[in-house]
């Protein structure tokens with residue numbers, strides 16, 4: 145395996161904080177960059193809590209303090225200058241990510257691999273902002289990162305076999321299971337999940353069954369741990385709508401049209417757990 149010592153993580157929100165944590169748990173030195181000081185503090189506190197829980201369950205190699213010591217929180221992107229491998233997990237905003245990759249290309253050594261955790265932006269377009277498109281790939285972690293074992297690896301049009309091999313090795317060294325997907329809207333998980341959730345909204349809209357019964361039917365009938373509405377409320381209905389809109393626009397097929405009821409809930413501000421109301425009231 146290529147020698148990767150220091151991993152840079154950009155953005156330490158829900159995903160970046162988790163990615164920094166699993167990288168440090170796996171023995172990597174981690175530089176975690178965010179523009180927001182309060183987010184950096186929040187991520188460090190969250191990490192300590194999560195690691196303590198894992199340690200109590202006997203699932204942590206080494207002590208909490210040893211893992212935390214490997215993470216260096218920084219507020220300047222230039223601090224990523226000594227990283228061999230960078231995973232970008234900043235806010236899902238196209239302009240922001242395109243600019244970040246241009247900046248990274250100037251700051252990070254030429255041999256380093258640059259990955260993005262984007263859910264919906266073209267890896268190929270992100271790679272084009274750099275002078276090393278062959279060293280850019282997608283690395284799509286699942287939420288919450290410390291608990292979910294999947295990573296979808298995505299090849300941009302120019303990603304080299306050598307780069308992709310290293311991306312797989314890094315994901316596997318973090319204890320993740322790696323699957324390979326093409327650079328297409330939604331990759332695999334969201335391409336299948338979101339139309340499934342959307343269809344549940346169509347069913348609800350048609351009065352096929354109550355939300356509780358639809359969730360119960362899927363849990364027991366398909367052996368899913370959560371029903372589609374429980375999951376949608378957890379993910380955020382605003383996020384679900386935005387992914388459906390991207391699938392609809394980019395794949396151009398009417399089968400991806402968002403359910404009017406999903407749109408109505410979002411218009412009402414019923415985004416799910418985070419706003420106290422979605423399909424269910426919390």
Ligand SMILES: NC(=O)c1ccc[n+]([C@@H]2O[C@H](COP(=O)([O-])OP(=O)(O)OC[C@H]3O[C@@H](n4cnc5c(N)ncnc54)[C@H](O)[C@@H]3O)[C@@H](O)[C@H]2O)c1
Nearest residue numbers: 155156157158159178179180183233234235236262263287
């Ligand atoms: N939340 C999920 O379930 C999920 C799952 C898979 C992938 N993703 C992807 O992961 C990425 C991050 O999502 P999230 O849910 O963690 O978002 P989030 O809003 O929780 O965190 C985003 C972080 O990026 C930081 N940020 C914004 N601009 C920045 C900049 N210029 N430089 C550095 N940091 C900056 C913010 O301060 C914030 O801490 C997105 O691309 C998203 O599509 C999210």
